[in-house]
Amino acid sequence: MSTKKKENTQEITINVENKYQEIDGFGASGAWSFDKIGSEWSEESKKKVADLLFSTEKGIGLSMWRFNIGAGSEETDKEIITDPWRRAESFKTGENESYDWSKQAGQQWFLHAAKDRGVEEFIAFVNSPPVWMTKNGHAQPDPSVGSTNLKEESVDDFAVFLADVLEHFEEENVPFNYISPINEPTWNWDYAGQEGNRYNIEDIKKVILALHSELEKRGLDTEIDATEAVEYTSLLDDEMYGEFTGSDRVYNSGNANGSYPGKYREYIKEMLGDPEIKDIIGNKISAHAYWSDHYSGEDRLVPLRKSVRENLNQYGQDLKFWMSEYCILGSNGPGRDLTMKTALDVARLIHFDMVETQASAWQWWLALSNYDYKDGLIYTDYSQPGDEESIIESKLLWAMGNYSRFVRPGAYRVDLQGANDQEELMGSAYYHEEDDQLSAVFVNYSNEEKSVKVNVDHLPGKKKAIQFKPYVTSENDNLEEKNLIPAKKAVTIPPRSIVTLVAK
Incomplete structure (x- = not known):
């Protein structure tokens, strides 16, 4: 998983205080x-x-x-x-x-x-x-x-x-x-x-x-x-x-x-x-x-x-x-x-x-x-x-x-803004308060890799500088755990893949 910042990086904002349905x-x-x-x-x-x-x-x-x-x-x-x-x-x-x-x-x-x-x-x-x-x-x-x-x-x-x-x-x-x-x-x-x-x-x-x-x-x-x-x-x-x-x-x-x-x-x-x-x-x-x-x-x-x-x-x-x-x-x-x-x-x-x-x-x-x-x-x-x-x-x-x-x-x-295109990149986020666990699931339907920068607002319990552990399903990976992504770095979502980012 590349973490190199790209010119076309999509800014993703997750607001943990804005809750929707319980899972x-x-x-x-x-x-x-x-x-x-x-x-x-x-x-x-x-x-x-x-x-x-x-x-x-x-x-x-x-x-x-x-x-x-x-x-x-x-x-x-x-x-x-x-x-x-x-x-x-x-x-x-x-x-x-x-x-x-x-x-x-x-x-x-x-x-x-x-x-x-x-x-x-x-x-x-x-x-x-x-x-x-x-x-x-x-x-x-x-x-x-x-x-x-x-x-x-x-x-x-x-x-x-x-x-x-x-x-x-x-x-x-x-x-x-x-x-x-x-x-x-x-x-x-x-x-x-x-x-x-x-x-x-x-x-x-x-x-x-x-x-x-x-x-x-x-x-x-x-x-x-x-x-x-x-x-x-x-x-x-x-x-x-x-x-x-x-x-x-x-x-x-x-x-x-x-x-x-x-x-x-x-x-x-x-x-x-x-x-x-x-x-x-x-x-x-x-x-x-x-x-x-x-x-x-x-x-x-x-x-x-x-x-x-x-x-x-x-x-x-x-x-x-x-x-x-x-x-x-x-x-x-x-x-x-x-x-x-x-x-x-x-x-x-x-x-x-x-x-x-x-x-x-x-x-x-x-x-x-x-x-x-x-x-x-x-x-x-x-x-x-x-x-x-x-x-x-x-x-x-x-x-x-x-x-x-x-x-x-x-x-x-919880609220995730910046990825909701059915032909390109889709993203949704979830927070489990008891476990203090935040995860975001991205679906890249397109044939091109997508670069995202994930910003998290109002997350209790975690340090402000959140790192993400990616899990990737793609042509070559079956829910494969990848290297930790350092805080504030852009994350590359491979083409035709589903990637879950788990906050650490």
Whole structure:
């Protein structure tokens, strides 16, 4: 890393006193693939994967971990979900059956591995209620079931089932901080090749209220996470959607087009504009960032995020937003890309989610994938027992580590001025008061190196002459620690790189 002062050095100003959102963490999901590798792989291979994901020394130090509570499609849906890597077991396979806590053993192994490596924030999420609670006996709807596949008379049973699972893992000393009972409720999920379920707004509220009542009854302080909306545009009030699209239309993707009865849009208004629901879900709403960068040739990256934050602010200044799932879909989705191209595309999206949407948490989809698709942090070519237990690292893994390893729960994003160009250099800064730790993450999307001079105002605890320790992810480096940069010196951000500067 060069420290030579350059004529075109960008002046960066960080003001630690100007705080924005508090950070809950960075995470990924252990769905599906971890049930396979956690139960079929050697201890050595599993430990290597766990270190890459959870260790702050050997890996990227994720601070959140998502555990999928399966619906039982492994037993009932082999003809619908033909890919065994997309089916899931259930802890309870029938109304009168006992719980079998040996199920989902692979995911459970990684749950404990995450805890052992310092992860403190755990989210349990559900794609479909258990198959015995669904109208058609499957873990995905069909056109006959109406607005949702969950039986009307099973809403309370669903709440009891989820509370039982939460209680079990609390006894196992891996308590879940959050429970997400509903995933992408706008999609129809008919005959889906994975577990899924739709819910209109009324259906969602019934589940949330029943689950809240059950958690209260048992004294469980697990927070309900909702609604895991499929895309940012589905969050927007009709007026905001019209302003964003420049039309008089309302959001009409998925079931919002009238395919099934009820309402499937305006999630900010319906969740955070309802005082009872708002309180139950912790003054927070979660959504997935699919199609939030480009759509049909339209650049959405910054404008859509500004619209979401503006809409949120209409319902209170203390509201939290989580980006709770993302991978690359659409025409760019097919084909693994282990290079800096995908790493930079995602790092840029993280930057604007932190700065414009003001996300408190950012969570990738599959932590490990065996697909030829841009959906994994780690990849494997393993398919079945006997195959090589290959562990293939992507540049995206390490790029996410530029955030997750250094921007820890309890930190606040603080003001950074001087780098916010989506085609050139982007920067965001974070301060953890308890640890007296300041870090700044720079994303250089351009093909040219950038020189920055970082000025820090109002930093308590540190000497005024701050030095920076750089950690670089680039074509040649995987979160590589570089030499300390002396105080007051310009720092070179390599082309096509992500660099985290940690104040010393």
